[in-house]
Amino acid sequence: NPPEYNGIKVVEPDGTEMGDEQSILLEDHIFRGTAYQAAWDHVGREHAAPYMVEDYVRAVAGSFPTGTGGGTLVAADPGCGAAAWTTPEILTRMGCRVFSINSQMDGTFPGRLPEPSPEGLAPLADLVKATGARFGVAHDGDADRAVFIDDKGRFIEENRQFGLIADFICRNRRGVVVTPVSTSRLIEVIAHRHGCSVVYTAVGSIYVARTMIGLSKQGTAVAFGGEGNGGLIFPAHQLCRDGGMTAATMVALLADTSQPLSTLVDALPPFFMMKEKLQEKDAPGLIRRLKDAYRGESLDLTDGIRINREDSWALVRPSGTEPLVRVMVESTSKTGARQFHEELMAHIRQ
The missing domain is CATH 3.30.310.50 (Alpha-D-phosphohexomutase, C-terminal domain)
Known part of the structure; x- marks a missing residue:
């Protein structure tokens, strides 16, 4: 969204985002002035938790063996959003060398619009080519999504990014891949290649996350989930979209091969x-x-x-x-x- 639509995200007790229906009800109460007001002795508490940035960075980087980055050169564009405090540090701790732009936190988003479009990421593509980076990664404002620029400076369409990472995940983890009905069939082809199945949901990450939770409670192994917009969900980490983990997984994926990212993308089945x-x-x-x-x-x-x-x-x-x-x-x-x-x-x- 443009800067004037910057806002807040409400997270439910189970760690998933508040769904559209509940969000609309909440907004309606706020705009109408009919929101419930608690009695003085039932008012909730506000907790400052600056330490959680470090907890998050450590959790993501610690999900991979020490030195996974192996000196890999990465270009990062957090877009002046939440990832400014996380992704460059995550990649550095994994052993990468990181060049970054738009890495200062600024809710007015002076460098580019928060939506990581091919046009808005032209400077990142230039940085990838100028530095010889193996890839570039960019985020939206709240960093729940990540998109990539390959070593040739090309924007990787999000469904193909999903397919590439699904191939890496399903190669090592059997189970169900959960995704909306709007996602490319590429994901189904890749999942089946590795003996995984696909469950489709309504469009929206909340439906993906809650379906993953429901399947897990039923005893069904869930390998992976996500949408074809750069929002991927890693169930062993947390059941919501995570751009930092997506960036870190791309490092691990490339550590397993000597092939450039552009070659891997071009080898995916065409859709x-x-x-x-x-x-x-x-x-x-x-x-x-x-x-x-x-x-x-x-x-x-x-x-x-x-x-x-x-x-x-x-x-x-x-x-x-x-x-x-x-x-x-x-x-x-x-x-x-x-x-x-x-x-x-x-x-x-x-």
Whole structure:
């Protein structure tokens, strides 16, 4: 979000983020002035916990063998957000040599917008190429997500980043990978390659995290989770998205190979995705029409409607906050994605 939308994140007692429905209820109480006011003898307490930054850094860096970084050169762009106090230090303790930009904490985000876009990360890409770094890592404002620049200065699309790290995790840990229905099928292909399965959820990290918790309580081994936006969840560490752990895992991944990151990314199976947003006042009616139009196909109704085919899929889901629907189509070829998109749009416009 732009700086003027900077705010707070509410975390539930189980360590997961507060869900959308509860967040909207809380905001409604605040804006209406109807928030519950506790009696004087039941007021909660505020605790300052500056030591938790050190606890977090030590926990992430300590999840890997000493010296895992082995002198690896890394370029980091915390974006003047929360990662300014954590990621460069984590990587340094792992044995990396770190060059950083936008590494001062500043909630006005003077260096770039908090969303780590390819355009906003052009200076980081330049730094990677100028220093010969093995990769560059950047974060959003609250550092629950991480995105990467490869050794050639190319922005790695987040689903492919997810796939690369899923390959590393599933190679060493069997179990379920949990991800939303909006995630690339690349994750499913990679999980199956290593004997792991995939469970799909509604879109949103809270649904991923709580599904992971539910599966674990049932005795199901959970290997990994995350979204195709750079937000990955490492269950052995904590059950919420963690950009610092994602950056550290990339160091460990590259420590296992002499190949450059660009080569590893290029070797991933090809998938091509198209996305768009459409104004739609009657989203439930549209979903019903599509269910009827595609009734003979494999449908997933977890969140909107996802139409699954052998080499492609499409998702149409209503926005939770605006009168519009989000449309996603993915295929193993650009032609396949385009043709499926055209077919789907013909049904939507009817």
